[in-house]
Amino acid sequence: MKTDRELFEAYRLDVYRLCFYMLHDKNDAEDVCQDVFITALQSDRSGISQEKSWLLKIAMNRCKTFLDRRNRGARKEKLSFLKFRPRFSESTEEIIERKIHMTEVVQLLENLPIKIRCVMVLRFVNDLSLQDIAQALNIPVGTVKSRLNKGISSLKKDTDSATYFQEKESQMI
Template sequence: MTERELFNTYNKEIYRTCYFLLQNAQDAEDACHDVFVTVFQRDFRKVVYLKAWLMRITTNHCLNLLKKSRKKREKQLQIWHLYEEARTSAKALETIVEEKSTAADWQKLFKELPDKLLVVITLRYVNDLTTTEIANVLHIPVGTVKSRLHKALKIMRNKLQEEDFYYLKGENPIEAYGR
């Protein structure tokens, strides 16, 4: 396989993984290019499990970027929460309830996950890797992958239930709020 064939075959998948981990299109594009530079500097033709190897390089690179920008992300998240509080406090409750099912809410959920859980969720549900493939990519036991998947889904479920408790029970949130 030539470098061009490798790039054409895996570019979209690596970009998608970078995007879901970094939550930013420009950062994902930069990371994707960095990953291919790293791959092309190594002898990828001798690798047996090429996709797993590429995903390993991709996730490691993205995790390194996330670690470097952790403080920056925390400050941005604090500012975002302050902005959201100010914005939503001025809105009618009906408007807030209608906006709960947006993609931004899902992104917020993903951003609240610890990096280790975010990586596993991304590899499983965005890249459709099996738990065995994820274990190979991350060099961790399959049981750990399953545990992290379970924990991530549980955290997300709890966050959704906290935010949409009345909605999940089938009650009118306007009436329930007035209790």
């Protein structure tokens, strides 16, 4: 079992990335991410075998709760910045093109129902396996596959984004 610091260092970016993609606001994502780690560090982790899945499940639940509260308050979701994974071999033009494409993808993901968006984000943003997604969301693997297919199908209206997800899915297999 990892120490508190090791747990935080190992999974902070994954948890933050999930929170940001679900909430679309840097400050909200940071707040929920902090709440996730406070909860995790105060919990008994002795029986936890898949720490990443466990943390992402907590994060997903906290994001859903946060969105429910925010939607009840009639505030709209907003996008403040894109996920950025530094790629040192990319030129400036490639970075800009990728950011533009990711903006389009994020906007398309926003239009998906929350259950499908959760699965899509866990698969394509956090690179979780189907089994890990099923465990994190406490649903059968078949449901994960079904939601992924529904998500990709609904994105097929835009050929570029559908190609992006299909390419990423084939790379993960």
